[in-house]
Amino acid sequence: MLAVTILGNNSALPAFDRHPTAQVVMLDEHQFLVDCGEGTQSQLAKYKVRRSRISHIFISHLHGDHYFGLIGLLTSMGLLGREQELHLFAPRALKEIIDMQLKVADTQLPFVLHFHPLGEEGLLVKETKFEISCFKVQHRIECWGFRFAEVKPLRKVNAEKARAHEVPSSFFERLKRGEDYTAKNERLVKNEWVTDAGSKPKSYAYSADTIYDERIAEKVKNVSLLYHEATYLKDLADRAAKRFHCTTVQAAAIAKKANAERLIIGHFSSKYEKLDDFATEAKEVFENTELALEGVTYRV
Amino acid sequence: MLAVTILGNNSALPAFDRHPTAQVVMLDEHQFLVDCGEGTQSQLAKYKVRRSRISHIFISHLHGDHYFGLIGLLTSMGLLGREQELHLFAPRALKEIIDMQLKVADTQLPFVLHFHPLGEEGLLVKETKFEISCFKVQHRIECWGFRFAEVKPLRKVNAEKARAHEVPSSFFERLKRGEDYTAKNERLVKNEWVTDAGSKPKSYAYSADTIYDERIAEKVKNVSLLYHEATYLKDLADRAAKRFHCTTVQAAAIAKKANAERLIIGHFSSKYEKLDDFATEAKEVFENTELALEGVTYRV
Numbered sequence: 183m184l185a186v187t188i189l190g191n192n193s194a195l196p197a198f199d200r201h202p203t204a205q206v207v208m209l210d211e212h213q214f215l216v217d218c219g220e221g222t223q224s225q226l227a228k229y230k231v232r233r234s235r236i237s238h239i240f241i242s243h244l245h246g247d248h249y250f251g252l253i254g255l256l257t258s259m260g261l262l263g264r265e266q267e268l269h270l271f272a273p274r275a276l277k278e279i280i281d282m283q284l285k286v287a288d289t290q291l292p293f294v295l296h297f298h299p300l301g302e303e304g305l306l307v308k309e310t311k312f313e314i315s316c317f318k319v320q321h322r323i324e325c326w327g328f329r330f331a332e333v334k335p336l337r338k339v340n341a342e343k344a345r346a347h348e349v350p351s352s353f354f355e356r357l358k359r360g361e362d363y364t365a366k367n368e369r370l371v372k373n374e375w376v377t378d379a380g381s382k383p384k385s386y387a388y389s390a391d392t393i394y395d396e397r398i399a400e401k402v403k404n405v406s407l408l409y410h411e412a413t414y415l416k417d418l419a420d421r422a423a424k425r426f427h428c429t430t431v432q433a434a435a436i437a438k439k440a441n442a443e444r445l446i447i448g449h450f451s452s453k454y455e456k457l458d459d460f461a462t463e464a465k466e467v468f469e470n471t472e473l474a475l476e477g478v479t480y481r482v
Numbered sequence: 483m484l485a486v487t488i489l490g491n492n493s494a495l496p497a498f499d500r501h502p503t504a505q506v507v508m509l510d511e512h513q514f515l516v517d518c519g520e521g522t523q524s525q526l527a528k529y530k531v532r533r534s535r536i537s538h539i540f541i542s543h544l545h546g547d548h549y550f551g552l553i554g555l556l557t558s559m560g561l562l563g564r565e566q567e568l569h570l571f572a573p574r575a576l577k578e579i580i581d582m583q584l585k586v587a588d589t590q591l592p593f594v595l596h597f598h599p600l601g602e603e604g605l606l607v608k609e610t611k612f613e614i615s616c617f618k619v620q621h622r623i624e625c626w627g628f629r630f631a632e633v634k635p636l637r638k639v640n641a642e643k644a645r646a647h648e649v650p651s652s653f654f655e656r657l658k659r660g661e662d663y664t665a666k667n668e669r670l671v672k673n674e675w676v677t678d679a680g681s682k683p684k685s686y687a688y689s690a691d692t693i694y695d696e697r698i699a700e701k702v703k704n705v706s707l708l709y710h711e712a713t714y715l716k717d718l719a720d721r722a723a724k725r726f727h728c729t730t731v732q733a734a735a736i737a738k739k740a741n742a743e744r745l746i747i748g749h750f751s752s753k754y755e756k757l758d759d760f761a762t763e764a765k766e767v768f769e770n771t772e773l774a775l776e777g778v779t780y781r782v
Contacts, residue, residue, distance in 0.1 A: 194561055195561055195562075196527070220520060220521065220523070220554040221520065221521050223496065224496050245589075246554055246587060250520075250553060250554045253546060253550060254546055254550045257495075257546050262495075275586040276586075278582065279579070279583060279586070286573070286575040286576075286579070286623070287545050287546060288622060288623050289545075322588060323586075323587065
């Protein structure tokens with residue numbers, strides 16, 4: 183199971199009951215928080231996301247609308263008696279800010295906070311069933327996107343066929359990993375004779391804040407679900423570029439180039455109260471687009 | 483006109499739709515923000531307090547539930563194009579935190595932020611019609627209370643009596659300031675013959691977070707309206723003391739000792755969903771007590 187719940191879809195500041203950026207990515211029983219704008223702890227409570235289940239937090243960049251809610255969330259986790267370790271991936275300077283805020287409050291977190299400064303593109307977390315990696319995007323300051331991907335799944339053993347080929351069940355685990363079977367008499371049983379392909383591995387990519395940059399399409403190639411920022415409607419392409427942001431059609435163009443299956447767009451400018459045109463414009467370029475709406479969970 | 487609007491009345495973390503501490507004090511056409519927990523900018527919007535009219539911000543201490551919303555408010559003021567200067571009174575260490583957060587975002591505020599570190603008790607702001615001062619309270623870390631006081635008002639000239647005593651109207655401004663009038667023939671007109679006392683000057687004191695400390699009663703002596711924290715009900719006096727907080731009856735005892743006219747209590751612990759008992763307990767000691775409720779304006 184791979185899904186993302188949007189907690190904040192607005193840019194820069196809260197407006198029209200929209201909140202600054204935060205998302206929860208769910209991967210089987212794991213929960214990851216991506217960005218943490220002011221008020222995220224309240225949004226987590228509102229949408230009944232159990233913060234105790236969050237094991238990793240990823241911060242894309244140090245503009246306030248993407249991290250001002252983090253210190254409040256961390257200290258609240260402490261006040262609520264969290265004991266599990268927490269992993270934080272973020273631009274290096276964040277550590278000093280957090281340390282200073284804890285120091286002036288004479289506060290120590292009761293859990294271990296592992297700080298991992300972001301430094302180069304590539305793998306951040308590798309588990310048996312999934313991997314999380316980061317990639318650079320182009321913003322006014324250092325900024326990172328994140329990709330959550332299921333690992334290529336095990337093949338499914340067709341027990342009937344395997345028995346017909348006299349493969350012992352003790353070899354089934356190796357069949358799942360794609361190995362052929364060779365019997366003692368040198369008889370070969372090809373893996374594909376007795377197994378079926380597992381389902382296609384799913385993936386989710388978060389583009390963070392970025393100017394239009396076609397290199398991102400390469401970095402999120404073939405992703406199942408792409409979140410791409412679309413701060414402005416298409417008539418404001420100049421303003422978008424000047425502020426290192428994107429428009430609706432630019433986000434859609436990246437999804438198309440990347441051969442993404444589906445696109446959600448967010449990070450809407452506070453100048454827009456109504457969002458209908460965002461979907462309309464993006465769909466003209468990439469049909470399978472939806473708005474990233476707060477409280478909604480998008481299953482991959 | 484002196485009044486206070488409560489924006490947040492909870493302690494430590496948001497709970498039961500209550501927010502961490504923030505208040506707006508209105509003194510004639512002036513607006514002052516006192517403490518600024520996470521989400522204060524949204525609470526200001528919700529209760530239609532125009533942030534552009536806030537000229538001074540006072541931060542009592544550097545526990546997050548009293549200032550984590552400040553950096554978001556400041557940067558939002560900047561994004562919204564604020565040009566008026568802003569005065570910030572706070573413990574000294576806050577400046578470094580703000581400076582670092584602006585620096586990593588490569589952001590400059592478009593308005594002048596005057597930072598005034600709190601250092602000793604006494605006057606912070608002196609205007610013709612009002613004065614704002616600070617006083618120390620006893621918390622786990624350096625912590626300050628604030629007092630907003632109208633200056634002793636001018637006397638009111640009774641024009642009819644003044645004319646009967648042949649005081650020229652050119653002397654009326656000096657009558658207002660309490661002076662006697664002496665005519666050229668040495669005839670004396672005593673001030674109180676031709677003027678009436680102005681209304682009693684009003685005052686509001688904010689006790690911030692504090693352990694029970696009778697010295698506070700001296701510091702807020704004869705205040706018109708006292709806000710005193712009451713984090714716990716009276717059965718938890720031990721826990722309150724251990725955490726440098728107060729109970730209902732302790733807050734009420736300070737109001738009584740201070741000869742305050744009225745008391746509002748707040749900073750309720752997140753362990754309490756219902757607040758009725760807070761009012762009941764405090765009123766047993768000091769009848770003129772109300773709960774500090776979010777969105778409510780208490781006029782002095």
